[in-house]
Amino acid sequence: SQQGEEDPQALSIQEGENATMNCSYKTSINNLQWYRQNSGRGLVHLILIRSNEREKHSGRLRVTLDTSKKSSSLLITASRAADTASYFCARGGSARQLTFGSGTQLTVLP
């Protein structure tokens, strides 16, 4: 079963606006990862944040992690139409596998 969920399930914004997606989880983690999936494609890794990190940046992406609240957020700044995709968080814990959430569908309108 999936531990935790992304929120919101769907998000629609205008080009140039910021998009924020949240991920909650229930058990302890070693790291938390964010992936993007364009329609009909495989998942592409975006960023990994370790449990001892609080914030990480990569280009227009900013990820935060609050282990006390068991939550993470992904911020995409100055969104573009090409950012339209599904975004998934994945929790890396003690088991030999990642646990994926059900994703947030982001639509960026031109």
Add this chain to the structure above:
Amino acid sequence: NAGVTQTPKFRVLKTGQSMTLLCAQDMNHEYMYWYRQDPGMGLRLIHYSVGEGTTAKGEVPDGYNVSRLKKQNFLLGLESAAPSQTSVYFCASSYTSVETQYFGPGTRLLVL
């Protein structure tokens, strides 16, 4: 580098037929995974492997078998396909169990 490749890209099966999906990676990764993705859902782990000659069950293993005879290849088999196995199947690989996973493009399977 081709990364992770999957064959076939698309397949239609009749109930009861069998087939094998092939995943290949050229990154010398120890870990390989098979997931299924159904509409509106995330990925669910079917089976995984922590090295050549090893396999382990994931969240939804029933109806599937796997083999990892060579480090670069991970095969997913359906012995008797059922309509409930209609899905998109993704293979992934990684250096370790909790680091970045690299995904293939997916195989779309329709079981009639």
